[in-house]
Amino acid sequence: MSGDIIGELVIDVAKSEIVPRYNNLKEADIAAKSPGDMVTIADLAAEKALTRALKREYPTAIIGGEESISEAPNLLAEITTADHAFLIDPVDGTNNFIKGDPRFALMLTELRKGQVEAAWIYLPVTEKLASARKGEGARLNDRKVVTLAPAFEPAKMVAAAHLKRFPPEIRRLAEHNLKDFKENRPAFCAGHDYIMLLEGAKDFSVYYRTLPWDHLPGGFIFTEAGGYVRTLFDQKKYRIGIQDKGLLSAPSEALWHKIRQSVFPDRFTSS
Numbered sequence: 001m002s003g004d005i006i007g008e009l010v011i012d013v014a015k016s017e018i019v020p021r022y023n024n025l026k027e028a029d030i031a032a033k034s035p036g037d038m039v040t041i042a043d044l045a046a047e048k049a050l051t052r053a054l055k056r057e058y059p060t061a062i063i064g065g066e067e068s069i070s071e072a073p074n075l076l077a078e079i080t081t082a083d084h085a086f087l088i089d090p091v092d093g094t095n096n097f098i099k100g101d102p103r104f105a106l107m108l109t110e111l112r113k114g115q116v117e118a119a120w121i122y123l124p125v126t127e128k129l130a131s132a133r134k135g136e137g138a139r140l141n142d143r144k145v146v147t148l149a150p151a152f153e154p155a156k157m158v159a160a161a162h163l164k165r166f167p168p169e170i171r172r173l174a175e176h177n178l179k180d181f182k183e184n185r186p187a188f189c190a191g192h193d194y195i196m197l198l199e200g201a202k203d204f205s206v207y208y209r210t211l212p213w214d215h216l217p218g219g220f221i222f223t224e225a226g227g228y229v230r231t232l233f234d235q236k237k238y239r240i241g242i243q244d245k246g247l248l249s250a251p252s253e254a255l256w257h258k259i260r261q262s263v264f265p266d267r268f269t270s271s
Helices: 005-021 041-057 066-071 074-081 094-099 168-180 190-199 212-224 253-263
Strands: 030-034 037-040 062-065 085-092 105-112 115-123 128-133 138-140 143-145 158-161 204-207 228-231 247-250
Touching (some): 005 105, 005 115, 005 128, 037 094, 041 062, 041 066, 041 085, 041 105, 062 066, 062 074, 066 074, 066 085, 074 085, 085 094, 085 190, 115 212, 128 190, 158 168, 158 190, 168 253, 204 253, 212 247, 228 253, 247 253
Parallel strands (some): 062 085
Antiparallel strands (some): 030 037, 138 143, 204 247
C-alpha cells in the first residue's frame, strides 16, 4: 500500500468513522431509506469524511456516494460525465453491519469521463485492502493478485449467487441448478464477495441488481486481476447505467460460459 494516498484515506476513514460504531449502534443510529434499504450513522459519517478528505486532495473532482446520490439523484449523472470523479459506497453490506456480521466494506471508485481508472475495497474487520489501477493489475494489501481458474467441477465449486431479486422463473431454475455445486454462500456484501473471488475462496458471483457503487469497484479490481466480468443476459462489460441485466463474475472467460450455461440455460440469457 506504500504510496497509495487514496488507499490510506479509505483505511483512515474506516477506522475513524465505521469501526468504532461496529457492534455499538443505538436504535437512533439506524433508519430505513425504503423497506429493507437501511442506512446508519456510520454510512453517513464515513461518506462525509471521505468526501472531505478527497476534496482536500482533489479539489476539482466531482465526488458523491450512495447516500448523497439518494438525496440528489442528478449527482450520479455529474459523476458519469465529469473529467474526474469519485464514487463512494461508505458501508457496503449495511444490513450485515447492523447485525454485527463482519462482512461489510468501504468501497471507492475513481472515474474519468465515466470510465473507471482505479478502485479500492476495504474490509475493516479483517483489514484487507483490495485495489487496482487501470492497466496495472490488482493488489490485496501489498501482494499482487492474479486469478487462477480451476477446472470446471461444480461439486467442488463455491458460488456467491444472490438470487432474491431475479424474476421468479429464473430464480427457481437457478436455485435448482445450483444444487449441483458444492455450496452457494453469498455474503450479501458485494465488496466482501469480490475479495473472496480474488482470494479463490469463492469461484464465481452472480447478481441481478447492479448499482454502480456496488459493482464498479469490485468488477474493475477482479478484471484487473484477470477475472472475467460480464452482464449475464447479453455479455456486455459492466458500466454505470446498466441495470437488471444481471452480472456474472468468474476467473476466466471459459469458466464464465460454463457456469452461465450450467446455472442459467440459454433460453433465459438472450438480451
